[in-house]
Amino acid sequence: MIETRGLRKSFRSRAGRETKTVDAVRGVNLDVAEGEIFGFLGPNGAGKTTTLRMLATLIEPDGGQATVAGADLRKDPAGVRRRIGYVPQGGSTWDESTAREELVLQARLYGISKADAQRRATRALDAFQLTEYADRKCKTYSGGQRRRVEIALGIIHEPKIVFLDEPTTGLDPQSRAHMWDEIRRLRTEGMTVFITTHYLDEADALCDRIAIMDHGEVVAEGTPAELKREISGEVVIVGLDAATTPHAAQLLDTEAYVTKLETADEGGLRLYVDDGAVAIPQVLRRLDHAGVELRSIELHRPSLDDVFLTKTGRSLRES
Amino acid sequence: MKLARDTWLIFQRQAQLLLRNPVWVFVGVFQPVMYLLLFAPLLKPALNAPTQAAAYKIFVPGLLVLLAIFGGLFQGFGLIAELRAGVIERSRVTPVSRLALLLGRSLRDVVSLIAQAVIITLLALLFDLRVFIGYLLLAYLMLALIALMTSAVSYGVALKVKSEDALAPLMNTVAQPVLLLSGILLPLTFAPGWLQGVARWNPFSWAVDGTRALFGGDLGNDKVWQGLAIITVLAVAGVVWAARQFARSVR
């Protein structure tokens, strides 16, 4: 559905006297399959929005190629526009218009007839549970309601692909969960959804596949499970008294399923294992046999943050 | 065909939003009426006009051209608000014609300017101004072309500078000399030779002269077709340039 090769963009910005060049996107290769929810995960300034804006024909790339829904981004931007929807990060509704007016106008800008546009608007308002507020000015909406209007605007013409730039930023947990349901619904309707986010849990729970972006480059790509599996496996944290720790370390170090053993900062041991579910019963049995008393046992599965950490040397939470 | 349809869509929306805000409609009528009632009475003695009606024949066309210039030049502010709200970006991802994004807006400005002009003309009729209807329509055409040009330029500049803080001084800097050098409020016939020489390079000066000739019933005056020709060329150039900004503006 989307294929990019070496997509690049740099901005020249003036800070006082000197002009600085910011390489916002430096050679991005992506392959997004039809009907998937593809997530773009990265910290502020990673280049997510810039990439999206290039794919949505809003800015011209400095280099590289891309095909979006079968149309060449460079040679046929008009073809791309007809097939995509785009919901910008910073909002797209006008304070003084109503949701219905906005939806009808947006549909008509895609060449849809007036009667059909009105039908679609009504249907979209219904689908996004906006009927109640449909004829109120947008400035009276809550953040979550307004976000739903904006997403409805992005898909009113039933595009093949919709780009959602941080669809859930600023929403409370409940509205976020609702938004996830809406996005999943788009997928069941056959749309390919390309979202950006800097929420780890969102990328993990919502996306079929993700690309992790940092400093304008894709540093990792795959399903959340694949990405997590790639790094170090799982960690069993065994809580022990200081007196018994050396003995326990001796016992467990020779076990076949332990790939690496460390003394944990908080006391006790950290065991690196392939599969925690298999390892934990064996650890318990071994220590029990030897009469070593155990305070706690805990399984730490790698998160996407660990993936980010190993790829970039920084934690996404810190950046 | 698509251009006409898209332009109509944008025009409709912009007109609807304008009408929804009665403050603007009120201000748009109130200001020129103030000029007419409070400024015009000074003119008969100042211009040495034989009658009040003769003074109005000189002043009203100038006032209308003034409205067309200023009404147009400050439209960019509304566009910057739209830019910030993401409305322009949202339109630019659709296949809508870029020229229509501009024309729909500029034509809204033209129509509201003409509405203002009609109100002022009607009021001036009460003060014994008399103009032949055919000439009046030609004068309105001139006003429409001026408003089309100034609003297009204002939109184009707004897309380039993207901030009110930059747009305001820029437009004022442009508007002031244009205003002073066009003989809008007082004809330049009283001006010293060098000033008249400079004013010859101001296209609006030609437009004002042409409009005055039309109000004076002097269709044969060369200033009429010259003014119309100059403003038409500038309007087309302004529209083409501004539409290009819509096609490539970043953020």
Ligand SMILES: Nc1ncnc2c1ncn2[C@@H]1O[C@H](COP(=O)(O)OP(=O)(O)OP(=O)(O)O)[C@@H](O)[C@H]1O
């Ligand atoms: N129009 C512009 N002019 C100059 N610099 C820009 C422009 N747009 C983006 N940048 C710069 O490009 C880099 C990437 O920005 P981008 O908006 O793509 O990041 P992002 O990943 O979307 O971040 P966020 O999560 O904060 O939205 C940043 O350093 C930004 O300052």
Ligand SMILES: [Mg+2]
């Ligand atoms: Mg962004």
